[in-house]
Amino acid sequence: MYTDAEITALLAAALSLPPANALRRWTYHCLFGLIAVGGLRHSEALDLRRDDVDLDQGILTIRETKFGKSRLVPLHATTVAVLSDYAARRDAHLVAPRSPYFFVAEQGGRLLHQYVHRVFWQLSRQIGLRQRGQRNGPRIHDLRHRFAVQALINWYRAGEDVERELPILSTFLGHVNVRDTYWYLSAAPELMAHAARRLDKRWEVRS
Incomplete structure (x- = not known):
């Protein structure tokens, strides 16, 4: 990213x-x-x-x-x-x-x-993001991915209820289904760490 x-x-x-x-x-x-x-x-x-x-x-x-x-x-x-x-x-x-x-x-x-x-x-x-002749590398579309991931990270850092906010991001991005936006949750290690901590807290409350 x-x-x-x-x-x-x-x-x-x-x-x-x-x-x-x-x-x-x-x-x-x-x-x-x-x-x-x-x-x-x-x-x-x-x-x-x-x-x-x-x-x-x-x-x-x-x-x-x-x-x-x-x-x-x-x-x-x-x-x-x-x-x-x-x-x-x-x-x-x-x-x-x-x-x-x-x-x-x-x-x-x-x-x-x-x-x-x-x-x-x-x-x-x-600027060094891609080597000459390299077929794989950063894409223009990855700028959009970065926007979505950063929005989710900012919500997690602010303590927002990400599941509640996700439909807003989905609408902003033009996704037909919210499940299309869930993909971004696995797009960055920091997001996965935030999600894991949120799940841990839920399990602690239930137990």
Whole structure:
């Protein structure tokens, strides 16, 4: 699972993408950052249209996703500020007609999945997360996994009832069934340790 330092390094590396005066570096910096802090599927982030990003209210509308459902995703004020800055740079960079998509390629067209993955692989090699020629390694989708796992860890650390809170995370992630979200409980050693301690306490109470 990604560490905070690795995500910071990834986003910093995106800002070093050439050329220096292009929109490209800001596009990938904001795209990967939004996936990391919003828990979006990368396809959902690429499919965002301008009208889906309400920067005044700080809400994303994710439409017709993996399971044909739509949902609203609230944004932190710091995320709104970064996206607002990107939108201003994008609009200053492009000439009419405007693309309907929020994240765009250098000439204003839609970002293509294969190019996004290629840039991610390049950046992950640059910061040491992937060796050159390595087929396996970190994926863009792992940013979403990290978001979910970190949310669960934070709840455990705060003493929250995770089973009660799990449907909230499930809805936020766009899962059809809560059981799909339970998978994340086994995704990190710290989560397993928290879960084990919670079970131990329940057994102590019953005995």
